[in-house]
Amino acid sequence: MSQALLKKMDHIEELLLEIKAKMDNFMGFDELGEDERREVELLRRDREVERGDYVEFDEIFGA
Secondary structure, eight states: OHHHHHHHHHHHHHHHHHHHHHHHHOOSGGGOOHHHHHHHHHHHOOHHHHHTOOOOHHHHHOO
16 A cells, blocks of 8 residues: 555656646746736635645755
């Protein structure tokens, strides 16, 4: 059972690294206006984030 769990965790890590690479390659965020940046920031806010119940992606993967 632990091997299956490790395999699934490895797969999840690969998917997260792929997502991170896509986010790093995303072009256009720098071109957002002030109103658009505020809207993105509002979308990022969540009750969990406000409570501090999260871990940043870079903390996990050391990017």
